[in-house]
Amino acid sequence: MEEFFKSVTFEDFLIRPHHGMLDSRKDANLTMQFSRRISIKTPIVGANMDTVTGENMMKALSLNGCFGFIHRNCSIEKEARQVAAVKRQQSFIVANPLAVGKNMPIKEAKRIVKIEKVSGLLVEESPGSGILAGILSRRDFPRDNDEKLVSEFMTPFDRLVTAKEGVSLEEAERVMYEIRKEKLPIIDENGKIRGLVTMKDLEKSKHFPYSSIDSRGRLLVGATIGATGDFMERAAAIIEAEADCVLIDIAHGDSEVMRKAVESFKAKFPNTELVCGNVGTRDGARFLADLGADAVKVGIGPGHGCRTRIETGVGVPQMQAIREAYLGVDGRVPIIADGGIEDDGEIAKAIFCGADTVMLGSMIAGTDESPGVISINPATKKQVKKYRGMTSPDAVLDRNDWENPSEILESSPAQEGQPLEIDYVGSVVPIIKRIREHLQSTVSYTGQRTLSLVHKLAVASPYDYFINKLTEAAQKESFDR
Template sequence: MAKDLPSDEFFTDKLRVPEALTFDDVLLRPKESRVEPDQADLTSQISTNVEVSTPILSAAMDTVTESGLAIEMARQGGLGVLHRNMTIDRMVEEIDRVKRADELIIPLDDVVTANPEMSVREVDELMAREGVGGAPVVNTRGEVLGIISSTDIRPHLEVNEDDPVTEAMTDEVITAHEDVDSRDAFDLMYEHKIERVPVVDDENLLVGLVTMQGILQRREYKEAVRDENGRLRVGVAVSPFELDRAEAADDVDADVLFIDTAHAHNRNVIDGAKEIKESVDADVVVGNVGTREAAAELVDFADGIKVGIGPGSICTTRVVSGAGMPQITAVAQVADVAAEHDVPVIADGGIRYSGDAIKAIAAGADAVMLGSYFAGTDEAPGRVVTMNGKKYKQYRGMGSVGAMKSGDTERYLKEDPDEEDEYVPEGVEAATPYKGTLKSELHQLSGGMQSGMGYVGAETVPEFKDRAEFVRVSSAGQAEGHAHDVVITDEAPNYSPQSE
């Protein structure tokens, strides 16, 4: 007979578990509404000081977000988060590319200039080499003497290619002061029928250049997310243990730093995140977490909290480690705590459809982050492959062996092993269907989210979060919600069957 049997049921009690839900388990309950989908305003806060027009972020993955995609994300009203599988120097270059993409005033260092001693031929070759149609002519002091354009040196103008540039330039130069805004710059160029205006300081020294092309480009992106200087915003992933990387990103004006770990409810991660927060001016978003207890540890210092333990399509954390939290429940638990402290919540991973994205907002998120959804776009850095006659783009989890070998073991709080077979990955390498432009994908995603707001009768994100209610869905209800009992002949741009 066994002796000293425990009187309690310590282990049996562990089996009396709470329920945890994800996107397919729930639907939004339709309500009376006067809100048409195109009236719904998706503007939302993603961190303490950063607001976006569309509450959508691209994931910090090396097959998803580099400067090309980050530029387009910001232009379309969202935010791109640069991955950290790159050197600090390259990260600085990538941030700089985003920041300079849509600048109103091209800074002096980037302006192609000619000096008055150059010949017409030399200037023509210079402009052709640099890919510009005109250049200010400046002396050694930096004063603007004139401006030369390709139209000034056409053959029929009888300008000899060996003549000094001063013979061909326009010497009655229209300039703008360095505090000029886009409206005044446009009016100035329109009035004088010119395409570029040198920008000067109080001493008439060149400090930059404004072009009509640049102004029209800015006008095209009315929903673009910009900083106080009119530059596109960008996020950057950093390790909690890389203070030098965080400070370097902050020095070149990254807007949001994302503490990028698979499990942020870790004392070492929290200590590192706090040190970074104290050392930078940028907002600091900390992730990933999935419980209210984790949120309680972060709300006192974080500018935002990112939620997601294993929901991503290429993430195997839950099956490898046995740990995780279904995403709807994870978001709701974190949001319960974060909302009391006005800390924005970002739902990261598991979103396959626009309906999933708006469900995440209903559960308490302020924005969503997606990886595979954007990995197939033109702007993503993954290479294109063709399989069985269809185009795909490379896509891999940051916990995959390939990503870890490229330098991302720290995200999973692991050391670099000596041998390849010693890696313990928490992600896979895969391919995702090629989709075309990021703009079209964002249009479908944000449009679906607006439709969800219309069904609930909410015109703004805060109102939607307040009004939205869920109903529980059975497996039969899930099947009923998808296209069924038909053969799809023409694919919709925002839907693919579950089996794919």
């Protein structure tokens, strides 16, 4: 590794400006590869901590172009429920639309529409057959004749425009505008109902242009497992709930424990995207990439809630760790920089030296969307939220039975995390917007149009993009505000 990056961290560097190419920073594209098969439009990842990323934070992150991992400091059932809730949050394709048989009395169809609060129903040939026969909208309902059948008032199949499975949001929108209809049934080659696109859901999707979504327009969601105990049972539950990516998260990812866990996971779930961490060295990152990780999470002890470096003496300065990891994976998989970020400019520095995305904890822990409640600090009178490392004593207790706290702490490994209070700052959405705009400014200052291209150039030629080893006076001039 270059001497340039040895024993350094974020405040040792500034980014060198280059000749600008953009008319406006708003034109800068921030899309980055998160894992082997997932890209996101804002390179931010919510930390898998129980005071950072739960269901609400995951929804907010994905709606605004980021990603995250729901924490595992809860029961398997609760984690799976949170994953499922995020996947249900939005979709431009309704996966299991309401359908009624064509021989149902209109009276019963009216009742269903009223109870379910929908504007219409798909009609199938017979109840449970799934074969599309037509569409019945609220406008088709007669004022009387409630005993007549749905088939007498529906728009029949031969007058419908339908789409095949796999239709894109853009194609569905184009077709619906052409036919001037608010519903587009999705069917397979046998005419069986596979979904429904509605104009209302399309418009909702367009309100969040940066959203991290799957092929059906549903929000992407990540979830966390460990490497021992019930980790395979937990993996099965969150994958069944349709998690898009699983994170195996342990303190020391460069280990035989991780090897066994990844081999077990890959044997049973070979098609599920897998992120592994944490590591802090070139060899550690190479080890995880060789195992088949789809992204590598990097950071040993840089975070606010972590005391590993203090309690054990082990760690690697975060800029050096990121650079080592980048060199270790040799471009095979993306790098997620986890921890140590104090301000928005350090996100750019992490990406310029080798990270593809950056995981945030304390920067977003004080928001409405993070788990936990707002309280008042009695000394400062400020509104605060709790933030803690996942090996802090209270986090360990929350994973177990509070009836015997002394026994739990005595039988657990020595804690390397600590609890803190973070100032309450409102919603996470303005924070994401601010970070996005600052990263767009960085792209503009560095003379390119896309963050991915700046990343590619900077990691290949860091001397052209970094001013390093700032003197104490230069640091004061730069950061003392």
